[in-house]
Amino acid sequence: MRTPLLLLMWLCFWCEVRSALRTTGGLRRTGWEHTGMAGSALSLRRSKRGWMWNQFFLLEEYTGNDNQYVGKLHSDKDREDGTIRYVLTGEGAGTIFVIDEKSGDLHATRRLDREEKASYTLSAKAVDKLTGRDLEGPSQFTIKIHDINDNEPKFTKDPYIASVQEMADVGTFVVQVTATDADDATYGNSAKVVYSILQGQPYFSVEPETGIIRTALPNMNREVREHYQVVIQAKDMAGQMGGLSGTTTVNITLLDINNNPPRFPQGVYQFSVPESLEPGSTVGLLKATDADTGKNAEMEYTIMDDQDMFQTSTNRVTQEGVITLRKPLDYEKRKTYTLRVQVENVYLDPRFHSRDAFRDTATVKVMVEDVNEPPVFKRPAYIMEVKENAEPGTIIGSVSAVDPDANRNIVKYLIDWRTDMDHVFNIYPNNGSVYISRLLDREEQAWHNISVQATENNSLMSHVPVYVRVLDVNDNAPTFDNVDEAFVCENAKAGQRIQTVSASDADQPTGGHRFFFSLAPEASVNANFTVRDNKVTEETSTKRPNN
Structure with missing residues (x-):
């Protein structure tokens, strides 16, 4: 119910009116008299001429069923015998304001809102009914609409979006909220707004007079909680009981700072790769974790040993450490490698930790897997010589290949027929001895280039070139x-x-x-x-x- 509030407003209203009366000397102008105040029995009687007009006061938001009484206009020439008629002109005359032409009583015909229009300027005069002559010339006066607290404070935004760095000091500025009140700020406390926090404590506080929100709890950690919803209330009447209020929501996000180091989820990693892995290929991926985000979570990986065999790089999208091979592997020479890999943040915040605190290391074991490799010849190429008069079946030399794998499988040899279409040469499959299959003629062909194949288990095969030089004999006249x-x-x-x-x-x-x-x-x-x-x-x- 609004009755207690209206009563309070009436009391304030009367205090102001009485003050106005004391300071302005009344509400009368020469020949006129104003008695009564918006529903009161107050009356002023003229004692002498020369008084000035003052304002009429009318309370806004009148809720009565009858027209609201404003005041009374009276001429000292009116002998109350019905010979004078009062005429009203100006803003709202005849529509918003009406005057009883006999008595001079002034009324408002409808409910008024100060926030729509705060005052009205009108004129009144007294006219002789019989002659139509003006007994009192037009005189101007003002009706001021007196404010009541009928507007709640309204925030300029809802919601507000704000952010503040995590781990910020207590009292750090976050954002300022603002609420406005359409009531009269020059009268009473109807438009005096006070801010308070309804939700968001103990993390944040608000300054009652300014609406500035500040941090209230030390060491707020984004990794523990990132988003906060704060509800701020603005209440008029300086926050007193009976005041009207409005609320807004402030969504606050904690911004990340680099206060967390990268950490390997495990201390030891193991990767297995075949010895046939090509240099430049990926051996394995490492992924350290960092509770920070964005730039503060960027990492760099470094191999602390065996840098001649392996190297690392960082995938900037996934922040993974990529271990790659630099040189060929050989299972028969080395079967395992143990690496120490370090990870550290790229961008550090010296306010929280030293550089050493933002590093972590892990052990990486690389297991080399044996691959069934083809036979390997002991020489990259062979040169053999034979006299041109040698008999078929003569051995001209031998090749030798071994299985590089640990099981050392038996190697078999044969001539690649594509390099010896005429079947001039042949080879003993078990020992690699090369012999001629027919007579040679140096004058016909002095060199023969053939290829010998070495096979292991009839599957893996390798080749070696054999250059045969035919030596001359004196067989031509x-x-x-x-x-x-x-x-x-x-x-x-x-x-x-x-x-x-x-x-x-x-x-x-x-x-x-x-x-x-x-x-x-x-x-x-x-x-x-x-x-x-x-x-x-x-x-x-x-x-x-x-x-």
Whole structure:
């Protein structure tokens, strides 16, 4: 019910009116008299002329059934015999305000709201009913709508969104809330707002006069609780009983700071990789945990030992440590590696911990798995020699390969037929001895390039090149380079040179043979011609010009 509140407002209203009367000297103007105050029996009687008009006061939000009495306009020329008529003009005249033209009583016809319009300016005059002559000229006065506390405070936002760093000191500013009251701030406490916190203690507090929200609890930890919902009340009448109130919600988020170090969930990690793993491949992933978020949770991983075999990097999306291989593995040489991996935050906050406190280490064991590898030849390539007159079946050399695995399986050998389409060579499968299958001719082909395969369990295979050099034997007779007819003049002298002949041999050394020239036995019968040996090598003789 509003009755106690209205009674309180009336008491305040009367106090103000009485004060106004004492300071302004009344509500009368020359020839006029104002008696009564909005439902009161107060009356003023003129003792002399020359009083000034003052304001009429009318309480807003009148709830009565009849028109609300404002006051009385009276001329000292009115002898109350019905000869004077009162006329009202100005703001709201005839609609909001009406005057009894006989008595001068002024009423408001409807409920008024100060927040819509705080005052009205009107004029009144007294007119002789018979002649229509103005007995009192128009005089202006004001009706002021007197405020009551009928508006609750309203916040400018609902909800408010705010944030503050975790671990902030007590009293740290968070946000300021503001509520406004449409009531008259110049009168009483109707618009005097006081703030209080209804929900959110003991974490936050609010300053009653300013609406500033501050932290109230030390060491608030985002990792324990991140979001808070605070309810703030604004109450008018300076917070006194009977005042109106409004509320708003403030959603506060604690912002992360780097107050948590990264930690490995376990002390030892183990990964198994095949010895055939290629350098650059991933060995395993490590993931440290950090209760912080965003930039404060970024980590860096470092291998503290065996950096020549392994290295680490950080996946910036997942914050995982990626261990990769740098060099080839060999199960037969080393079967396990033990690494010490360190993780630390990239960005540190020196307010909370030293750099050492923001590090953690874990042991990583890398187990190398044996892979069934193909046989390995003892040499990268083989060179063999054989004379061209060697008999088929002659062994010209041997190759050797072993199984690199621990079980040392037996290795078998064979010639890759694609490199020996004519089947010139063959090999003993158990010992790798290479032999020829047919006669060779150095003058036909001096080198043969073949490939030998080594297999293990008829599955894994490796190859090695074998270069066979065919050595020369003297199996070719010299041949004349030119067979020409020779001509001689009939008057030629004895000993005159008729022709020079040269010869060559397909055997080695090319261009380095020493030939001996003579007449064939069947030609020696004819004593008219002789052959003289120049005693030069094959190379020299072939370069001598013909004569």
